[in-house]
Amino acid sequence: MRDPKVVCAGGFILFLIVLALGAPLIAPKDPLAQNLLIATVPPVGFADAEPGYLLGTDGLGRDVLSRVIFGTQVSLTVAFVAAGLSCLIGSLLGLLAGFLGGFVEALISRLVDVWMAFPPVLLSILLVAVLGTGLHSVIAAIVVIDWTRFCRVVRTETMGQAQMDYVTAARTIGFSQPTILFREILPNVVPVLIALLTLEMGIAVVVEAILSFVGLSVSSDTPTWGGMIAEGRQIVHEGWWVLAAPLAALFATVVAFNQLGDGLARSLDPVLRR
Amino acid sequence: MSAPRLSIEALSAISLRDSNRPILRRVSLAVGVGEVHGIVGESGAGKSTIAKAILGIIPSQVRLTGGRIAFEGRDLLSLSRNELRALLGRDIALVPQDPSTALNPSRRIDAQLTDGLRLKRGLSAKDARLRARALLDEVQIRDPERVLMSYPHQLSGGMRQRVLIAAAFGLEPKLVIADEPTTALDVTVQKQILRLIRALQERHGTSVLFVSHDLGVVAKICDRLSVLYMGRVMEQGATADVLSTPRHAYTKALLAANPRYDRPDTGLEPTPPEVIAALRAEIAAFDAGAREARDG
Amino acid sequence: MADELLAARGLVVAYGRAGSPAVLHDVDISVGKGETVGIVGESGSGKTTLGRTLLGLVRPLAGSVAFDGSDITALDEKARRPLRRRMQMIFQDPMSSLNPRHTIGRILVEPVLLHGLARSRDAALGLVHGVLDRVGLSRGTVERYSYELSGGQRQRVGIARAVVLRPDFVLADEIVSGLDVSTQAQVLRLLKELTGEMHLALAFISHDLSVIRSICQRVVVMREGRVVEEGPCERVFAAPAAAYTRMLIDAIPLPAVDPGWLTRGAAVEAAATG
Numbered sequence: 001m002r003d004p005k006v007v008c009a010g011g012f013i014l015f016l017i018v019l020a021l022g023a024p025l026i027a028p029k030d031p032l033a034q035n036l037l038i039a040t041v042p043p044v045g046f047a048d049a050e051p052g053y054l055l056g057t058d059g060l061g062r063d064v065l066s067r068v069i070f071g072t073q074v075s076l077t078v079a080f081v082a083a084g085l086s087c088l089i090g091s092l093l094g095l096l097a098g099f100l101g102g103f104v105e106a107l108i109s110r111l112v113d114v115w116m117a118f119p120p121v122l123l124s125i126l127l128v129a130v131l132g133t134g135l136h137s138v139i140a141a142i143v144v145i146d147w148t149r150f151c152r153v154v155r156t157e158t159m160g161q162a163q164m165d166y167v168t169a170a171r172t173i174g175f176s177q178p179t180i181l182f183r184e185i186l187p188n189v190v191p192v193l194i195a196l197l198t199l200e201m202g203i204a205v206v207v208e209a210i211l212s213f214v215g216l217s218v219s220s221d222t223p224t225w226g227g228m229i230a231e232g233r234q235i236v237h238e239g240w241w242v243l244a245a246p247l248a249a250l251f252a253t254v255v256a257f258n259q260l261g262d263g264l265a266r267s268l269d270p271v272l273r274r
Numbered sequence: 275m276s277a278p279r280l281s282i283e284a285l286s287a288i289s290l291r292d293s294n295r296p297i298l299r300r301v302s303l304a305v306g307v308g309e310v311h312g313i314v315g316e317s318g319a320g321k322s323t324i325a326k327a328i329l330g331i332i333p334s335q336v337r338l339t340g341g342r343i344a345f346e347g348r349d350l351l352s353l354s355r356n357e358l359r360a361l362l363g364r365d366i367a368l369v370p371q372d373p374s375t376a377l378n379p380s381r382r383i384d385a386q387l388t389d390g391l392r393l394k395r396g397l398s399a400k401d402a403r404l405r406a407r408a409l410l411d412e413v414q415i416r417d418p419e420r421v422l423m424s425y426p427h428q429l430s431g432g433m434r435q436r437v438l439i440a441a442a443f444g445l446e447p448k449l450v451i452a453d454e455p456t457t458a459l460d461v462t463v464q465k466q467i468l469r470l471i472r473a474l475q476e477r478h479g480t481s482v483l484f485v486s487h488d489l490g491v492v493a494k495i496c497d498r499l500s501v502l503y504m505g506r507v508m509e510q511g512a513t514a515d516v517l518s519t520p521r522h523a524y525t526k527a528l529l530a531a532n533p534r535y536d537r538p539d540t541g542l543e544p545t546p547p548e549v550i551a552a553l554r555a556e557i558a559a560f561d562a563g564a565r566e567a568r569d570g
Numbered sequence: 571m572a573d574e575l576l577a578a579r580g581l582v583v584a585y586g587r588a589g590s591p592a593v594l595h596d597v598d599i600s601v602g603k604g605e606t607v608g609i610v611g612e613s614g615s616g617k618t619t620l621g622r623t624l625l626g627l628v629r630p631l632a633g634s635v636a637f638d639g640s641d642i643t644a645l646d647e648k649a650r651r652p653l654r655r656r657m658q659m660i661f662q663d664p665m666s667s668l669n670p671r672h673t674i675g676r677i678l679v680e681p682v683l684l685h686g687l688a689r690s691r692d693a694a695l696g697l698v699h700g701v702l703d704r705v706g707l708s709r710g711t712v713e714r715y716s717y718e719l720s721g722g723q724r725q726r727v728g729i730a731r732a733v734v735l736r737p738d739f740v741l742a743d744e745i746v747s748g749l750d751v752s753t754q755a756q757v758l759r760l761l762k763e764l765t766g767e768m769h770l771a772l773a774f775i776s777h778d779l780s781v782i783r784s785i786c787q788r789v790v791v792m793r794e795g796r797v798v799e800e801g802p803c804e805r806v807f808a809a810p811a812a813a814y815t816r817m818l819i820d821a822i823p824l825p826a827v828d829p830g831w832l833t834r835g836a837a838v839e840a841a842a843t844g
Contacts, residue, residue, distance in 0.1 A: 165667035169731070172625055173681045174654030177647075187671040316750040431613075460612035461777065465821040469832045487750075490823030494831050514827040531755040532825055533780040535807055541784035544756040 006263030012256040020072040027066035028052060031223045035061035040239040056241045058231060064245050067223035071246060074217070074224045075253065077135065078208040082142035083200040089143065090150025091193060097151070098158025099181045109155070112148045120145045124207075128216045138217050142204050150196060157192050161185045191268040198261025202254040209250055225250050277347070278304035279481040280328070280449055285341035286564075287323055287332070287505070297323050297336060299506040299560055305449070310475060310482040312496030312513065314489060316528075320505040321485045325453045327351075328483070329368060330358045345449065364394045367442040369471075371454040373434035377426040384422040387441055394445050409440040413470055432463035436470065443474045449481045456491060468495050489532055493517055501525050504557050523549050575771045576601045576624060576657075576739055581633035583616075583623055593619045595795045596633070601739065604769040606762075608786035608803070610779055610818070616795040617775045621741045624773065625657055626650055638738070655685045658732040662744040664724030668716035674727055675712030678702075678734055685735055701730045705760060722753035726760065733764055739771040746781060758785055779822055783807060791815050 019026060029052070042049050043056040043064075050057065055064040097108040124141035131137040161167065162185060170180045211217040212226030220227060225246035232243030287298040298320045305311040313321045326332045328343055328350060343350040345366065350358065370376040378386060387409065388402035397405060403422075410418035413436040426434055435455065442450050452471065456464040472495055475482050486492050492499055492513065499516045501509040501524065509522040520526045527549050533541020576599075583594040594616045601607045611617040622628045624635060626642060634643045642653060661667035668677055678698040679691065688694035699709050705726045716724055725745060732740050742761065746754040762785045765772050776782050782789055783803055790800040791812065799812040810816045820835045 165661040165663060166669040168627065169659065169661065169667050170669075171627060172654060172657070172659045173731075173735075174651045174684060175680075184669055184672075188669070316752070461779075462612060462817060462821045465823070465832070465835075468823075469836065472832055488823070489751075489825035493825045493827055494823045517825055517827060528751065529825060531752045533755075533758075533778075533784040534824055535780040535783040535819065535822055536824065538783055538803070541781060542755055542759040542762060544759060545752045 003263045003267055005259050006267065009256040009258075009260035009263060012252065013260060016072050016076060016253060016256075019069050020076045023070045023073055027063075027069040028054070029063035029066045031062060031066040031070040032221060033062060037061065040235065040242075042239070043241050055245050056239065058228070058239065058242045059235050064228075064242060067228060068225070068245050068249050070223045071225045071228065071249065074135065074212075074222060075205045075208060075250075078138055078142070079201040079204045079253075079257070082139045082146075082204040082208075083197055085139070085143045086146040086200060087150050087193065087197045090147035091154045091189075093147075094151040094154025095158050095181060095186065095189070098155040099162055099177075099185065101159075105155070108151065112151050116148050124211065125216065128211070133216055133219065135218050138208050138211050141211070142207050146200060146203070149200070150193075153192060153196055154189060157189045158185060161188050191265050194268060195261045195265035198257045198264065202257035202261075205250065205253055205257070278306045279309075279346060280305040280483065281344040282324065282328075283342050283344065285324065285327060285343065286339045287320070287327065287336055288339055289335060290337055291335040296561060296564075297505050298327075298338075299504070299557070299564070300341065301500075301502070301505065301507055302341075303500045303507065303510065305481045305483055307481060308475070308479045309498065310472075310484055310496045312484045312486060312492035312499045313502055314486055314492045314499055314528075315502030316487055318504075319502040321487075321502055322453060323505075324502075325368075325451050325483070325485050328366065328451060329362060330355075363390050363447075364445055365447050366449045366451065367445060367447040369435075369439055369442045369450060369452040369455045372458050373431055373438055374426070374458070376438055377434060379426055381425075382422070383424055383426070383429075383437055387422070387437065387444070390441060390445055405444065406440075409444040410437070412443075412474070413437075413440045415440075430463075431459055432467065435459060435463075435467055439467070439470060439474065443478065443480065446478055447480060449483065450475070452482055452484045454486055455484075457486070457488070464491070471495065489517070489528060501528070503553060506557060506560060524553055573602045573605075574600050575603045575605075576635070576637055576773075578620075578624060578635045579633055581620070581623055581635070582631045583619055583628055584631055592631070593795050594623065594630070597792075597795070597797055599624075599773075599790055599797070599800075601771045601773055603738070603771055604765070605788065606765055606772040606774060606786045608782035608789040609773060609775045609792060610777065610782050610789060611792035612777060612818075614794060615792040617777075617792050618743055619795075620792070621659075621743050621773060621775050625659055625741055626653075655735045656738045658735060658737040658740050660725075660728045660732045660740065660742045660745045662747055664721065664728050665716065667728055668724060670716055672715075673712060674714050674716065674719075677727070678712070678731055681731065681735055687735065698730075698734065701734045704733075704764070705730045706756075721749055722756060725749065725753075725757050729757070729760060729764070733768065733770070736768065737770065739773070740765075741773045741775070743775045744777070747776070747778075754781070761785065779807075779818060791818065 038050050038057050039059055039061040041053055041057045044051065044054050053063050055068065058064055093108050097105040123145060127141045127144060128137045131140060167180060167184055170184050208217055208224065209226035209229065212224040213230045217224055217226060228246035229243060232246065236243050281304045283302050284300040285298050286296065286300050288294045289297050301324060303311060313324060315321050323332065323336060327338060332338065338351065384403060384406055387406040388399065391397045391402040391405055392399065406422060407418050410421055415421050415433065415436055421429065421433065421437065456467050459467060468491065484492060484496055496513050498511065499513050500507045501516065501522065503524045508524045509516055509520065516525060520529060527545040530543045531545060578597065578599050581594050581597040582592055584590045584592045597620060599620065609617045609620060619628060623630055626645065630643065634641055636642065637653065637657065675695065675698065678701065679694045682688050682694040682697055683691065688697050698712060702709055702711055707723060707726055719727065728745065746757055749757065758781065764770065774782060774786055786803055788801065789803050789806050791798045791814065793814050799806060799810065799815045806815060807819065810819060817835065823831065
């Protein structure tokens with residue numbers, strides 16, 4: 001099913017991946033190189049632009065375009081690793097809870113309820129305080145909070161599927177419990193999972209941006225979109241492009257993830273597809 | 275012979291989603307005053323489409339391409355939405371198929387019954403409530419007060435269907451469309467409901483258009499039958515005639531495939547492929563003729 | 571009894587917590603080798619629960635189920651595994667009883683491999699082709715998904731799945747309820763032929779007495795969790811002993827005009843339903 005929405009969104013994400021992987025080769029300038037002589041220069045096309053600095057420079061004369069390109073590295077790493085880990089942990093527990101029921105389900109559900117009662121922002125700050133700033137804490141913070149989202153949804157979906165006659169049929173044929181869970185039920189839970197995973201990727205990118213906005217993410221040398229937004233906010237009147245570029249990148253990325261997830265869920269679900 | 279209350283003339287419809295596949299092929303039938311007319315056919319024959327066309331609720335992917343539906347002489351298809359709405363509920367009522375989804379789960383029965391009475395007959399709240407009680411008595415509900423104060427989920431399927439029948443007949447309409455009203459019910463409850471519909475219909479002189487896939491059900495309650503196959507009326511006539519001396523191959527096939535508890539070896543005769551082929555050919559010939567008439 | 575394949579005595583079943591009302595009260599039923607027994611009842615009669623209890627999908631609170639002479643009531647899943655091949659089930663809704671994400675081929679091949687009826691996937695496929703031929707489906711069906719088939723075709727796949735393991739006993743739970751009358755006739759005829767050819771014991775659950783009459787030798791009439799009457803079809807239909815059975819038979823509308831039918835039995839019904 002070649003849905004144009006999926007193709008566009010998927011293409012854009014692929015493009016971002018290419019940017020992230022090839023940043024040192026693709027970015028025109030060194031993202032960390034400061035040059036106060038050309039500080040706060042507007043993008044090419046505007047008056048007083050500096051050739052070679054397509055999106056202008058920031059307050060320290062660094063190339064905005066190169067910084068945005070390098071920023072994809074942090075954003076995508078967080079998106080894939082954090083969302084991936086949350087998905088893995090949450091889904092596994094959700095599958096077990098939904099399928100086994102009884103004591104296991106009660107235990108996991110109570111755990112999720114208690115966990116979700118913690119204020120997420122405080123929890124993130126606590127984690128970063130304990131683990132120190134850096135990508136690992138950002139990823140940890142996201143995983144620690146968002147696994148519950150996967151667990152709940154997967155648990156409900158699994159419970160729903162477990163009621164279906166094809167599961168009863170599998171039991172009457174004599175398949176083992178693990179076989180039933182992973183071969184019969186899981187494939188039917190995957191569409192919901194994919195949609196949630198891509199949604200989570202979008203969320204992860206935004207959370208990282210927020211954390212780097214407040215300086216709790218990676219060190220301030222490494223360019224991140226959140227960090228650039230923080231800096232850009234300060235000089236928005238003198239250099240609006242310093243804020244606009246990372247904001248646009250963030251926006252486009254989250255929209256792409258959402259559209260991809262929506263389109264994938266639709267094309268993977270045979271019932272919705274008809 | 276007085277003029278029929280409802281007269282469907284050459285009604286045709288197509289499915290927009292399905293490359294304009296015909297759903298109804300010049301369907302004609304007439305329901306007289308005080309008569310129960312059955313439309314019987316298998317799923318996909320188009321029975322529900324006919325009912326929906328009368329009520330003005332055909333889905334957006336279906337388009338009527340011809341014919342008229344005359345109710346007491348007025349063509350329903352040419353009425354404005356407001357004119358049609360004035361007729362519905364007062365002169366034409368519906369007994370739907372699924373009693374569990376036809377009632378609002380979050381409103382009590384008395385509210386749902388009095389809605390129509392107050393809107394369509396202009397009764398005051400008090401009078402409407404009294405009438406609702408009387409209606410439940412008429413449909414032989416033994417504890418009407420309790421039922422009025424209940425929510426739909428507190429009642430059994432048969433009870434809910436009685437409420438819906440009370441709602442339909444309560445406004446003393448001239449025509450009731452019953453769309454598979456007993457399909458979702460147990461067989462013993464079905465008999466009670468059929469008995470009820472017949473009693474109410476006879477008492478009020480209501481005309482009924484009874485849609486069903488069950489030959490046995492239409493045999494017991496309908497005066498006349500239209501046998502529908504792929505949107506085309508294959509046979510039509512008095513119920514006794516159609517069932518005891520069927521003329522069309524499709525009617526015969528339908529009767530042969532029906533299991534009967536009084537004849538042990540019935541119900542195992544699928545329609546022979548030659549008969550299916552002949553039926554398809556008949557439909558194809560009709561379609562070809564219709565195309566010619568349209569294009570020629 | 572020498573020819574008894576499946577025999578249940580004194581079954582008491584309740585769902586949910588202790589103290590919930592019983593769904594089956596002291597139910598006895600037996601099915602002989604190669605015999606077709608109909609289980610008829612209206613909603614709430616417990617017929618579906620009875621079927622599932624016979625197959626070991628539901629654990630009874632009291633009573634026993636014996637298969638081919640041995641007590642199988644309290645067996646755990648592992649001990650039941652070898653039995654599973656010999657007791658199979660066909661479901662009411664072929665849409666939900668066929669895993670929407672598996673091809674028909676996979677649905678039919680996996681059970682064959684599980685029970686070792688074929689040594690390799692190719693051999694299993696050969697067996698499956700044979701069964702598809704027998705139930706009147708094309709061999710190309712193995713590549714299709716359930717949503718690509720019609721209701722009648724799906725139900726045939728359900729039958730194929732039940733008989734591919736060459737069981738001794740099959741439970742058919744309302745398998746023709748959603749079908750057009752001519753498709754129903756095809757399915758019933760197929761089932762009758764197969765039970766004869768394979769000497770299958772069949773328990774046929776239905777709310778429709780006419781359908782039961784067409785293929786069953788004996789019938790068990792259930793009401794509100796109890797067996798009201800049972801015996802050979804000929805006898806029960808010609809001379810029903812229980813008032814409820816009589817009421818049930820009278821309520822069936824035959825496709826023939828009968829002016830007195832509507833009002834007949836009204837008094838008996840009123841008395842029976844209270």
